[in-house]
Amino acid sequence: MQLVRYLCKPILKVNTVFVRSYPGIREGAPRPAQVFHKMAQQDIPEVTEAPLMCYNWMCPYVHRVTLALAHKQATINMVDIDLANKPAWLPKFSPHGKVPAVTYNENGQQQVLYESLVLLQWVEDYFSKGPELLPGTPAQKAKGRIIISRFDGAAVSKFYQMVRCSDESSFAELLHGLKSEFAWLEESMDPTGPFMMGPTPTMVDAACAPWLLRLCVLQKLRNVDVLAGFPKLQKWLAAYKSHPDVVKTIKPPPNVDWEQGMIDIYGDKYAGGFKDMSKAAAQA
Template identity: 30%
Template sequence: MLILNKLTILRDKTYHFQSVIHLNRNLYKKSIQPKPVFFNKVKVTSHSSCRHKINSFSTISKMSLKHLGAGSECPPKSDEKKLRLYSMEYCPFVHRVRLVLRAKNLDFETVNINLINKPEWLFKLHPEGKVPALEIGDKVIVESLDICNYLDQEYPNPPLYPSDPTQKEKDIALFDVIGKLHGNFIDLVLKKETKTPQEWKNIFMPNLTKLNDELKQRGTTYFGGETPGMLDYVLWPWAERAGTVVIVLGEKLPLESNELEVIRKWRKTMQEHPVVAGIYHGPEKFYKSVQIKVGELPPDYDAI
């Protein structure tokens, strides 16, 4: 995990940090560590990055639901001690963080970013100008999994990982499976490859089957037991967006009624959980954000 303290960007495009604090990375197995990206001597891990409703799970100050772009000013903080999430409303990686914040009933404020027309000040928070980024006082944590793990360490109630170390390692190892599904999903949604629904099914099935069989073996409602855990929240953004496949292909993947029964039931149950339901957008709005990304729609996330 990286915490960045008062990042300064020099105009010669060289990035410098006044301090970098490396926290415990034992949350990840070495076999699934992401490949590091280096900005001079500063390491930023390359996990994928990219309106809240006030509810009983978290108190959210609506600093800027409008997506701020170039030429805007960063809104002043209402409270230096309050968590601030730099976000894009439809980003699945931000979605993970929002779910964890809600699950832990944390007070935070949100600043949404136009990722096509990024504000200049964003690069003072993240050297690549990405979201999510979580600001705590004068420190900034980047990358969705690092943020989620930081929140689970600093705010341990409710715990989102199993207490058993072996089971925890097993959950973390499944992040790699989710990552592979994400890669396949992006290939489909961005139309990087032209395949039939059956061909796409054949690509998705091995990793979907791993998740289905794992949950079946556990015999619980969620991967986290009878309440969602970290694995559920890390997986959910892709489950919520699964309907995008139908939008792109014009039809569902040809699944038999007895295929992936457990994970399909999990998806329905998760959608009804209050932590998830309170910020549910669905596949249609997500796909509009994809169309913005590829230039098929004007870069106005607020119009979605």
């Protein structure tokens, strides 16, 4: 029987779930594996002292965390979750069945952590030897957190509503609202940038970026250039997109272009394909 189990094991290791890894720097932290591991949907990942994150390449909330990890020069193992076909073991790793979620053993107890903004602070605390993710005076840090809180509350929901919206007057109203948020963001950002808090990317960039990087979805599916008239955000986007930390986080599945992949997924799932909103945009 043991022999049968042993022989069957490699057959179970089909290409449904991957554990990814980044090189780590935290002193004393267990070193994650350096290669992709493949597991079958039914193979429960082992909980160890090395943090493991439930991941999905298209999820903007996951993207926040991978960006923070990259800025922190930190590593973590990741297990790829198919959100359309969630593995039965997911609740043990993510109580609400959502990504991102991080689990690992601390003092012999399994920890289960979730909510992307909480995880950004966890990255800061866990990988405490890395570059500070929110540097500055207490007031500067607080201002960074004000940006995160306002962006998370207003801009993110307007983005989703605009992707879903097919009515021109509601779209114009939403775009007007998003533009007010962007005007406030431009005023609140560091005056010279190019990043939100100054010359290097911080937790504030990681928290806001996933939706700014996904504005291509509104451009292609709604024919609207949301950043027109926002030179500081345009400069931010150009600098951030090409930053080596950010480039590391752009990991679409094989043979998929990241931007086109996003446009296709949002188009199918939320936007109902293309609708020209350029006239509505002119009224916003």
